[in-house]
Amino acid sequence: MKKILAVLGIALLTSLTSCKKGNKDKVDASTETHDHEDKILPLDTTAFAGFFNQYPEYKTYSGQIRKLYRKHPHYIWHEKRGLIEFAEVIYNRVNQLDDEGLPAKVPYKNVLDDLFQDSGRGEKPNVNSELLISGMYFYWADKTMGGLPTDKSRETGWYLPRQHTDYVAYLDTLMQDPQKINGSSSKVFSQYNNLKKGLQKYRDIEKKGGWKTITLDEGQKSLKEGDTGAAVAALRARLAVEGYLKSDDKKREFDSELNDAVKKYEDSHYRTYKGVVTESIIKELNIPVADRIRTIAVNMERCRWVPTDIDKEKEYIAVNIPSYRLRYVRDGKIDLTSNVVVGKEANRTVIFSGKMSYIVFSPYWNVPPSIVEKEIKPGIAKNPNYLADHNMEYYNGKHIRQKPGGTNSLGLVKFMFPNTNNIYLHDTPAKGLFNKDDRAYSHGCVRVEKARELAIKITGKDGGWNEAKVDKAMNAGKENSYVLKKKIPVYLTYFTAWADENGNVAFFDDVYQRDASLASLLYTK
Incomplete structure (x- = not known):
């Protein structure tokens, strides 16, 4: 195994497996500190246009590359004796994208392999090799931290806000402290690391022959x-x-x-x-292990879309649609879990986030126009007493609502995080649905089995309410609201694979058939 000399000292560093020609073993130079300001080499920026013409696949990153060299108008990856060691670290990471669940095809891999032959020592600085490495860096950062473009994730029904890392600033951070590349996965949702362990586990199973039917x-x-x-x-x-x-x-x-x-x-x-x-x-x-591996990779991609702020939140509510599960996190720990019922195929629950701002007890149910047309009006046509039989009434002349009470479709409490999708969490009188394995039955909102317990926990922390006060509000027979002093983030997500910290993965039915479309986007990129 080749020893890499750090610029400011000599260290034997952690081994990385390279996919370069000859399958040579490489050493992780991510612990070295780069300080080659005394070896700055000027860069001819007029040659950029020619580079992008010769290597058009990197035009995607042309804006970021130009931004990088406006900030540092000189060679970054080269010094007088050749490539800096950290360039090889990035090269090794690019060659290990498969470990990140990415079946990505590295642009100009043969050219890069030749460039890094024998660690690139003695490689004379030239604009093309410099920009190739920068393009490689942005490709790696974009794939591992950014994921598919926002418009592509929206095609799969994902409307959670996306956060994007400034890859130029991130490179500056890595150059100052290369060890931080080992924590690059901290730039994505923490579940990513758990799924990555699971990916390795199932690949090991596959290597051993998988499982029989x-x-x-x-x-x-x-x-x-x-x-x-x-x-x-x-x-x-x-x-x-x-x-x-x-x-x-x-x-x-x-x-x-x-x-x-x-x-x-x-x-x-x-x-x-x-x-x-x-x-x-x-x-x-009996689902083949290869299919499970692909499912893990698909969900690792979804992790790249989740705002990393969720890992910093001390209090939030998260609903995972395929697992029919709600988690209420308080003080950084899971305080309540509950089964939920989500939207059926024709009324899919939307994937997005919001801020819970108030709770409504003994709520009215304002029946959406679509349900009025499809269900209520046909019911009235068959039974003139339909509204009275269902505790419903007209209001404001033409709208229909269901009055508060035990038979109200929203149950005795609803949790509001105002949004254009008109989605919220609520109780339900149909408790039997929570006993089913398949719980996609609603018109789009999320029915919560432990709605009462959730209300008690939220109002208790936010306003000092006790169980008796919550029960009184829930059974008041008239609508009343509690406004939260501190809004609570709510995330409606879609993960068909979820792993614990040891890489043990639970798989859930793809209730809205979204995995295949996402996999096709990933595997054809």
């Missing part, structure tokens, strides 16, 4: 404790591969140990295990 015997519809046979052995092997069992002992009997492993699997997917391995669970377990 579970096939039920003819006429068999499910498996349960006490059953025996080849399907039971296959289930045991499958769960062992993914780590839900410590090992596969090849037993063909569905014993308590296997039952516990299935429960663990179901718990990780926020489902209640009822003691039966159904055909739907087996179908899910």
Whole structure:
């Protein structure tokens, strides 16, 4: 392994695996400090136009490249003896984009491979090689931290605000302290790091052959404790591969140990295990590992779109649509989790963020015009007493609303974060829907199973309310509101894969069929 000499000292540094020609082992020069101001070489900026004509794929970054050299009008990646060591660090990171879940094709890779042959030592400075490395840097930064352009993410239904890093300023930071490149993933949502660990885990599984398909015997519809046979052995092997069992002992009997492993699997997917391995669970377990890897990569891309401020927020509410799950975070820790019901396919819950500003107790439900046309008017046509039977009334002459009470479609409380989509969180009298695995039933808003508990926690912290006061407001029989002293960020997100800090990944149904379109954007870039 080649030793790299740091500019201000000599250190043996962490090894990086390079994908360059010859598959040579490389050493991470990210701990060196670059101080070559005494070796500044002037740069001919008039040659930029010729470079972009010769390497048109970097025209995308022409504005950022020109900004970089307006700020530093000299060679950055070269000194008199050749390339600086940090250039090789960037080159190695570019060659490891696959570890970031990116199937990206590096522009002009052959040219870059030749440039970095033997670490580029002795490479005489020239404008093209200098700009190639700058283009490579911006390509790496954009892919790993920026992700797909905003217009492309919107095509997949994602309307959370995007944050963008100033890559010129970030390069200055790295040049001053190259070690910070090892924390470059801090520039994206923290879930990214967990999924990255999961990506490695599932790639290791794939290298070992993945997992085999579970096939039920003819006429068999499910498996349960006490059953025996080849399907039971296959289930045991499958769960062992993914780590839900410590090992596969090849037993063909569905014993308590296997039952516990299935429960663990179901718990990780926020489902209640009822003691039966159904055909739907087996179908899910039979999804190939290659598909799971692609799902992880797709969700790593979504992490690049999430504003990193969410990691700094001490209090927020996050709803993940595919997992039908709400998390209320307070003082930086999860204070409440709840099952939710989200919009059905025809009324998809929109992915966006807002600020909860007030809570409405004993709310009216102002029926949206679309529901009036599609459901209420046909109901009135069949039954003249439809409005009275459903505790509804006309207001302002032509609009219809449902009066407060236990049968109100919004339940006894709603949580408002004003937005153009008219989406909010609310209670519901239809509690039975929370017992279903598939909970995409609403008209777009989010029904919260633990709405009362959420109201108690929010008003208790914000205004010192107790349970009795919340219950009184919820059952007042007339609409009343509580205005928050401090607004709470609310994020409605869409993740079909979610990993813990150890890289254990839970996968969720792609309820709005969005993964395939995003994967096509990623894998054709």
